[in-house]
Amino acid sequence: MLPVLLISIDNTVLNFALPAISTATRPSGTQLLWMIDIYPLVLAGLLVAMGSLGDRVGRRRLLLIGATGFGLVSIGAAFSPTIEWLIVARAVLGFFGAMLMPSTLSLLRSTFTDRDQRRLAIAIWATGFAAGSALGPVVGGILLEHFAWGSVFLLAVPLLVPLLVLAPVLVPESRDPHPGRIDVPSIGLSLATMLPTVYGIKAIAQHGVTVPSVLPVVIGLVLGVLFVRRQLRLPVPMLDMSLFRAGAFSGAVVVNLLSVTALVGCLFFISQHLQLVLGLSPLSAGLVLVPGLAAMIIAGLLVVPIARRVRPSRVVPLALLVSASGFALIALSGATIDSVGIGIAFVLLGVGIGAAETVSNELIVASAPAEKAGAASAVSETAYELGAVLGTAILGTILTASYRQAVQLPDTLTAAQQHAAGETLGGAVSVASDLPAETAAELLDSARHAFDSGVGLSAWIGVALVIAAVVVAATALRRAR
Template sequence: MTAPTLTTGSKPASVRVGRRGWAALAVLMLPVVLVSVDNTVLNFALPAISEALTPSGTSLLWMIDIYPLVLAGLLVSMGSLGDRIGRKKLLLVGSAGFGLVSILAALAPSIELLIAARAALGFFGAMLMPSTLSLIRSIFRDRDQRRLAIAIWASGFAAGSALGPILGGILLEHLWWGSVFLVAVPVLLPLFALAPFLVPESRDPNPGRLDLASIALSLVTMLPIVYGIKHLATDGVDVVGVASIALGLVAGAVFVHRQGRLTTPMLDMALFRTPAFSGAVLINLLSVVAFVGGLFFVSQHLQLVLGLSPLTAGLVLVPGLITMILAGLLVVPVAARVRPSIVIPVGLVISAVGYGAIGLTGGAVSAVGIAICFVLLGLGIGAAETVSNELILANAPVDKAGAASAVSETAYELGAVLGTATLGSILTASYRNAVVLPETLTPEQQTAAAETLGGAVHVAGQLPADAAGALLESARHAFDSGVGLSAWLGCGLIVAAAIVALVSLRHVR
């Protein structure tokens, strides 16, 4: 049995799909794995980038944040565009751009050009993710098949995250930091070869016009809010930070008002009046903030504090990421029989225990301890993400699958931005306040060592043994004091997500 053609929006002759539908899913997993590999590979390349390009702490955070920031700002727009011009077409355009810009990022000679390349990757990446999830929604009409397909899709993120540290470790031990961006090229080639034959095109049969004002408002909402959070965390409360957040909130309110007045809105705000939809989106947002923020500080702790190589540091996290994959798949039969208001909170409480254990150590946790904590973290979040993503798609009309998928992805990418912007900025501010620098450092060395732990490690390599040892001890202690605080914040976010699940999903069967 072949997958039905879905360009008309009519009801397919058969709801369940056969081997060709599952083959199409395998092709759609390629960009999913690519994006998740790209995220975790970059985390493990941070020390190498810090030493090679000597960025400031703020530049380092922007290099990480600009990709998910642009991605989050454009996901709803691109999801709506895919509904109009065809989701497969948008997927192929985005894949071509992503591959080309990845090569440019690998060759970037400065942190400024690397930030620009990461922004361009976010632009093309925004074409990829809503397309994959909305195509899955269109192909798999049977809910049991769709739940399994979404579990596989969600597991693709975890699989890529598990592969990223290992692949990144191998590349970083033998090649320069830019090699981690070249992973995109061999992953995208099979997509171009197979997608035209296996993946059916789908679109909204009555899409309406594309509203440029709504696109602009979505960007003006996202950019100032994230900038304001970063500014407040690093520079304290001032007019700039508060005004930026206020500007973003005002633009967001105007965006919501405009969508309610348009005949064919870019984002149907009526979706959010369904508690299962809005609750699932918020659960995704909070849990991803905690998870991505944790990856930011744990990857640096393993390499720069415990002194592990990139490959060994990656292997420490692999058990937790594999657990996330298995949890996402094994929760499928459970979710068919147990209410989501039970499944999701139980999973998230397990994750909160893992995060809390890191907080109890005050950040001074061993590699074995981190491995165990990440197993608990992956177990809960893997199960919760599968169920919440399925709820998002199940509560949206099939012809609006692109927009609904974009909302799900926006929650994920906004969570990634806020994870590094909040937990990362708090960690950076805590490090700056606690680190003690030797008086013999030059002004340039003082600036580098005071900004990031990676900068301190780089400066220590230029000092005599006694001074280097004193600087490293102070820098590592300052960094870990921030790790403990960030871990407790992550624990609180996961508990908040569990409470949201209990309240918003209590009537969902």
């Protein structure tokens, strides 16, 4: 549970630290998005490779190596002097983070062989994400009100030290009894598929459909085809493609991908709206989301006895429709939504996604043979992290582009101030702190209206993504028991 708490706390804390990071480092809009995206991008590109590696060298061993590296690099990230340094640190955190997540879920698969026990174990595992997300805003809010933004990265240390001490004693080692060799070309192809694809999606969202923005996507898809062909030819592949022939497995993966894309994209603009538009402190903004995250925990646990009796093709779509209503509430309210409305919307999001992801994650693990638990878990985590990348890449970039087009800057600003204020809302708030009161008020009013102009559109995209997940769940999971 400790690595799960760590990853989820890190994801939520970073969203709430964005205003402080923007104020301290004054990044461009592109740099801010890359600082967020580079971690899940590297993580997603390496998860399959690390999951397969854990099957071979031992899942517990890989977990401990990843924890050590993650803790050390987190300390470096906390003291990053520039935004470029922070982006590099986040990339290295993604490398070690890829060792953590597949190991946790695959260790559950090997420890709990009874399906009812395993379903409950995975529900508790999934609540670790929600619990960490709930703790992140509160603990992070306290830290951000009293210390510099780098303190949020130091949260990794108290979580990883007990893991390194207790895991060798309490967690049994497990691995594939008949592993193949580690295939370095497959690792390279998996990473090379992810990097240009996501970069291209970001470029399309920002610049439209042009040759320079579409070309990386094409390159990524070609490399993805080469990766799949290589896996089909290898006697012991890094990723067993036969897993995807099961509708329950592939359908559950797609459901996770779409729902997480919507959720993370929503968190990107909600966290900034609460602090930079409504003027809440980081702690107060975090507390607004706590009821929704608590609802996610409760829904994930309550769905376990229901999932024993009701088919996934009914449970998952119904849960996701509840989430869609939360996105619709934000979309219909638009710029007028207040903290109470956001709190209610996030409760609906939490109930739906908490229940749906417990069922879908259990289906992914149950559909794979025990000896391939690491690779199957890695696919599940890849969907989660790719969703996190796409959430900020698509919704975040649309929001940033909308802001840039709508913001009206006072003529009295210097060139440097115009650049900072014209890139992000956080940059405008930072610039306003150095301006006379009347000019600052004019800038902030324009910047906040410009930011909120893209909130409604982003929320409607979230609705569409969740409805697409409903359709996939109702069709692909209909044979799953």
